[in-house]
Amino acid sequence: MAAAAVAMQQLGPVRPGPLHVGRLEIDVVVVPDRDGVRLTVERDARITATVPAGLDTARLVAVVRSRRRWIFDKLDERMEEAALRSDKEFVTGEGFHYLGRSYRLKLVDEAPVPVGLVHGRLLLRRDCLDRAQDELIAWFRGRGNVWLPARAEPWAQRMRAPCQNIAVRRLGYRWGSCNREGGVNIHWAAMQLPASLVDYVLVHELAHLHKRDHSSEFWRVVGRAMPDYQARRDQLDRFGAQLWLPESVNSVKQLAHR
Ligand SMILES: [Zn+2]
Structure with a gap:
């Protein structure tokens, strides 16, 4: 059978x-x-x-x-x-990327928020150490929710993309996704990328609001908005491989143990 x-x-x-x-x-x-x-x-x-x-x-x-x-x-x-x-440690001196630049982590005893970027140092309040990963992800999401909509707006206008809102989420292995209501989701980890590569992720998702698939017509829409998109896509492959992505580490490990 x-x-x-x-x-x-x-x-x-x-x-x-x-x-x-x-x-x-x-x-x-x-x-x-x-x-x-x-x-x-x-x-x-x-x-x-x-x-x-x-x-x-x-x-x-x-x-x-x-x-x-x-x-x-x-x-x-x-x-x-x-x-x-997988080898990020939540100790003073550990490096984290934010919009393409590396910032050193510093543990502090007192701060108004669990995570903050102050004078070029990424501050983590010591009493949050047991949930440091979640606090840092929440910080990236918070930053992204403010930064991404403003960044996307001129692209959306140029591409006449019917974008209704942008949300920063945990998206597993995908940089972005979108839905038929004009909502665009961006992976929180994309906030570690240089702005020029975040732009590629945004343009890719905005193009999907016109064309859902990855057909040649889709890539024409991307190319009209961003003529050098292929170079940026290659950079994204390389840069993306170095990013801190605790969730996908787990999924690859699970796959290895199957
Ligand atoms: Zn796509």
Whole structure:
């Protein structure tokens, strides 16, 4: 019965959703006007295949098999990144990025708020040490909720994007997301990026308010607003790998223990 189910899965045009190839689980996303197969390994080690509509499942399985080596190398890379990220300590002198600049943490006995940026030092009140991670994330979210809407406004105007509001959230492996009501969500961790890369994240989500998928039309919308978006996307890959992302460290570790 199980063997038959596997055989059935391999027949006919590919369907969106999970596809198992050996011990890999591939998340299939079907995009009507896509040319070929694009494989990506996300920060949390999820594997996505973006494929054209009507592609034969057997063909996709063959592509995944031919790129197994690359996929496993990428998974190793993601594990290493996660290991690099995990070593933040909440002690005086530890470095944290905010809008692309590095700030040293300083533990203080008294302060009006649990976390604050004062004279170039990131202050953490000592009585909050047992929940330091949550307090720092709350600080990034608070900063983002003020900074991002003002930053997004000129982009939204230029792109005529019907953006209703911007919220900073925990978004797992994604930098941003949006909904049909014109709401844009940005990952709190994006506030660690240089402003030029936060702009890329914003423009990407604002473009989704016009076009939901990653079709060539979507990238044209992005390119019209931000002609150098490809360079910024590459920088985001590199810079993003060094950011403090405690949540995705956990998900990569869970995957490793499966
Ligand atoms: Zn997107």
